[in-house]
Amino acid sequence: MKKEDRNIYISNIDLDEAIDSYFEKINFENNSYEEIDVYDCLDRVTIECIFAKNSSPHYNSAAMDGIAVISQNTMGASEVNPKILELNKDFIYVNTGNVINDDYNGVIMIEDVMELENDKVQIIAPAYPWQHIRPIGEDIVAGEMILPSNHKIRPIDIGALISGGISKVKVFKKPIVSIIPTGSEIIENIDELEKGKILDTNSRVFENLVNKYGGISNRYSPQRDDYEKLKSTIDEASKNSDLVVVNAGTSAGSKDFIVKVIREIGEVVVHGIALKPGKPTILGIVNNKPVVGIPGYPVSAYIVFEEIAKRIILKWSGLDKEQEDTYDAILSKRLVSSLKHKEIVRVNLGYINEKLVATPLTRGAGVTMSLVKADGLLEIPRNYEGIEAGSTVKVKILKPMNEIKNSLVSIGSHDIVMDILANKMNLSSGHVGSMGGIMAIKRDEAHIAPIHLLDMNTGEYNVSYVKKYFKDEKMALIKGLRRLQGFIVQKGNPKNIQKFEDLISKDVSYINRQRGAGTRLLLDYNLNKLNICVDEVIGYEREMNTHMAVAVTVKSESADTGLGVMSVAKAMDLDFISVGYESYDFLIREENLKDKKIKKFIDILKSEEFKSEVEKLGGYEFDKIGEVVHI
Amino acid sequence: MKKEDRNIYISNIDLDEAIDSYFEKINFENNSYEEIDVYDCLDRVTIECIFAKNSSPHYNSAAMDGIAVISQNTMGASEVNPKILELNKDFIYVNTGNVINDDYNGVIMIEDVMELENDKVQIIAPAYPWQHIRPIGEDIVAGEMILPSNHKIRPIDIGALISGGISKVKVFKKPIVSIIPTGSEIIENIDELEKGKILDTNSRVFENLVNKYGGISNRYSPQRDDYEKLKSTIDEASKNSDLVVVNAGTSAGSKDFIVKVIREIGEVVVHGIALKPGKPTILGIVNNKPVVGIPGYPVSAYIVFEEIAKRIILKWSGLDKEQEDTYDAILSKRLVSSLKHKEIVRVNLGYINEKLVATPLTRGAGVTMSLVKADGLLEIPRNYEGIEAGSTVKVKILKPMNEIKNSLVSIGSHDIVMDILANKMNLSSGHVGSMGGIMAIKRDEAHIAPIHLLDMNTGEYNVSYVKKYFKDEKMALIKGLRRLQGFIVQKGNPKNIQKFEDLISKDVSYINRQRGAGTRLLLDYNLNKLNICVDEVIGYEREMNTHMAVAVTVKSESADTGLGVMSVAKAMDLDFISVGYESYDFLIREENLKDKKIKKFIDILKSEEFKSEVEKLGGYEFDKIGEVVHI
The missing domain is CATH 3.40.980.10 (MoaB/Mog-like domain)
Structure with missing residues (x-):
């Protein structure tokens, strides 16, 4: 059209x-109401306030197990001068809840009664009038308002309504x-x-x-x-x-x-x-x-x-007053928005250094998973150009606050093992590549950052980057896995891709990772060493954010190859041409090592259960896993 | 027994x-699982983590309405140098979500396309490769973890599960x-x-x-x-x-x-x-x-x-990790507890002077209404003798925090009109008598305190008490109602009670109000004036906390009379012998008068709707209602 x-x-x-x-x-x-059984009214909303029909208790009753007495007859009783009372004349036995009729006006606890022979008892203290008697209406007085209008009925409210003699409740349809x-x-x-x-x-x-x-x-x-x-x-x-x-x-x-x-x-x-x-x-x-x-x-x-x-x-439903609770959080990075509209931004939330920190997630409207993974939503009002990093913002939460508080926040490079870890502990995991992870730790958005950054000069991993970006700060690396990187190719490797030089064939299309991803650096390092210009690689400019996304692109034959880890190729039933092991470690501020969540994280890394699950994926080595290297 | x-x-x-x-x-x-339809899994808990079976989108698709083009053919297009493209040769029309097959690798938004005759269009900017195309797996990549185990499924999760090709879900029974x-x-x-x-x-x-x-x-x-x-x-x-x-x-x-x-x-x-x-x-x-x-x-x-x-x-249900959120609050008065046990205390919560203040409610185990009215629960651990006033305590909330934040907190004397007010605005109302109300304002537990305190020397109401208890502090009284007090008696007044002197008849039993209640002061003032000793009044020591409770005691013939307001006697279909009008006013700190909630409260007091509802109760006068007296 x-x-x-x-x-x-x-x-x-x-x-x-x-x-x-x-x-x-x-x-x-025009909202109409219906009258429903009090037993079925959970979570319904009252259309008018509800007043008690009955008092509760509806008679004077014993508040303790013991004996009902006439207060006046007990006066003067003491240890030195005990009084003897006779059953059915001076007292009767009562259990909690029994009727206290007009003949009696006090109750003595059974523990304070010494039982004698011939239906007699001895007491050593008087009962003051109305002692241990629950008077009529102690809980609910007939005519008292039990619930206001526009109230969402809770379990305990149902108990009070029944006590107040209410059998039918008028609620919003x-x-x-x-x-x-x-x-x-x-x-x-x-x-x-x-x-x-x-x-x-x-x-x-x-x-x-x-x-x-x-x-x-x-x-x-x-x-x-x-x-x-x-x-x-x-x-x-x-x-x-x-x-x-x-x-x-x-x-x-x-x-x-x-x-x-x-x-x-x-x-x-x-x-x-x-x-x-x-x-x-x-x-x-x-x-x-x-x-x-x-x-x-x-x-x-x-x-x-x-x-x-x-x-x-x-x-x-009668609940127009209801608004959701919001929490104050510190925005970890600048958010730019348009003056033209109000914007709702998905955020991850984490308690980092005892502050609730909000980190914006992708803003794509098609990405359901970003909502599933988001901990909260943040609003940028209309006529705002954005919000500065470090500002306090109000967020609506999408998960229980307690879950958010107990979450270890990881932002950085992606690997399938992060999913295995997330299933073993409360882990909120953002995938922005290794350099994004370094920046996240810099801005205190995350507790840990998984990174695998190859030094273009030395061919070593991670340490030189940490030194460069955290000059005078005390940092640590929790040693993670060594993982096999290589070319993910279609089954049978139809284009016969074996080495980096093969990427410059006119016949081969490549699918790349985003800037700042360790895997992209691995490509750049090798192209550089071979003096290949990036323009010569068809598809170099096409970027995916995770290994999985690269594999899917190859699987769907939308590209011939991309660099990624072996476990992903195996999971997607694709072929894999290894180019070598790299170090996938976890960057952390040294002061955060004492956090209970980190201790748990390290324990899991070192556990045999974790290793055996990861081994099944293929392409991982575990030497030094869980060791802490101070930098 | x-x-x-x-x-x-x-x-x-x-x-x-x-x-x-x-x-x-x-x-x-031994907990068993069941496999249920993905459409029915709201609020159920995953027993294992769920991985996507399909990618979403599962094909490369247009992210915009527009035309699909071959990127290479659009290079060089500019305003000075537009390019002409031909339908079905250089481009096809696409809508958002349409398949982009391998012939094309970019989309230009319809707004940027000028349509010419003969199925031709003109463009003035190039399309970079993969522009406005949603690649396979942009949202969900096959094999990706959608939900972890022990996760309570939310509406948005169901959308993601369906997108990921999941039709059955294993959940805890x-x-x-x-x-x-x-x-x-x-x-x-x-x-x-x-x-x-x-x-x-x-x-x-x-x-x-x-x-x-x-x-x-x-x-x-x-x-x-x-x-x-x-x-x-x-x-x-x-x-x-x-x-x-x-x-x-x-x-x-x-x-x-x-x-x-x-x-x-x-x-x-x-x-x-x-x-x-x-x-x-x-x-x-x-x-x-x-x-x-x-x-x-x-x-x-x-x-x-x-x-x-x-x-x-x-x-x-697989949710053992779940804990309820707690909030920090300031305890308004000292709580004494026993070393022997952990105690759970019902509290009212209010935002007073921008702090969340927790005020303990009755600790009686039989009082359901105290749970219905409570805003939260506070825990005193075992081996604690109590918690000092002013301490920060953790409270579990029983109502939405938003409702608590927007509540006007009133603590003091009880009157049925408080119920009418509670139905018109968010009002949390505690009934502890007038002197209790004064103490609540003193301790900043409440925004307002309804009081009716008779000066034993002058016979005047309220002002002298405020001056006495708030010497150098700026206070105000919001004028409330004048209400008729009197003897609540059984229908037909069988004991013929007409005046305070009649209370000393051996034949008459009285039901009193608690210490600090204005109505008790009214009795004491009159007994004192008549030189009657309180010992002469049968039942003087038996105390109720509200007018309603007094009326119920008379109604049930457990006492012959008690002092209370006319509206209550009328509501309970009892007779009423008037002893005179008193002033029921609202004490407030002057600085709190500017609070929006107070403005609303005063507006309601002054409204004709409120007055006409109160008039139906009987026994009230409204001169000066809503006026503010600075003290």
């Missing part, structure tokens, strides 16, 4: 303004949220997966978010890009639900006609929000119901759902 | 030691938890409620906690105190579940034979834990399954469930 068929102009309205003008058009007042995934390329069955087809994931994330926030999700199968069909589906959905979420097709592509559909059968209140990711968002009203068009990229989809759909669901 | 039939000796074992020795006896290794409420006095039907019967609330709280923590609850009806029947019930339950919780009968009462039952059919590992509340706890093993006996008082029950049963459920 050509340019003229597209609607490339969408607005750039402030998020808060957009929500304000949208919410004005939604009839939230759960809003019904229809979720409509659209796009002819979207499939829901993994068996139908082929080039050009995309598995529907967003609608599955949405339905779980709807459940989590207290709505009822009504998910449609993926809908083809058929204008008339979509029109009738959205029309029907808006009649049967409180909120409709339409996913993808909200932007300016040739098949992005959701906005036209909504305009035809309802009203488009906003198209285009000053939010990144998430700009191509549609806020519409159809049949007096909110219809939100959410862009297709998974991260945009998640952010827009959280910023807009979630607020609508909570408001329908 | 007499003393000799009781087992009054239980041990006092440290909680952590008790749990360690108990957990050693539970076969947690949900543990089945049998809950057995016991006690012949326990009923579950509110219609059967009579003196001596108690509604079953604990098992309902437990079943909701089990669900919340990821177990499956199997709740029994309340079981009578029948030794043989209980034995077979516990035996059967332990065979059919992973954990059995038996409630009440765990202590030293004459019907407390749970410990004997467990000893007969299994093993009692611990009876008696150094924990307050919660000492009479039983940790047993029956049929190789953990059976936990939990005491009956609601607060003890909740604490023991949280400290022990919850940990077992989480461990069965």
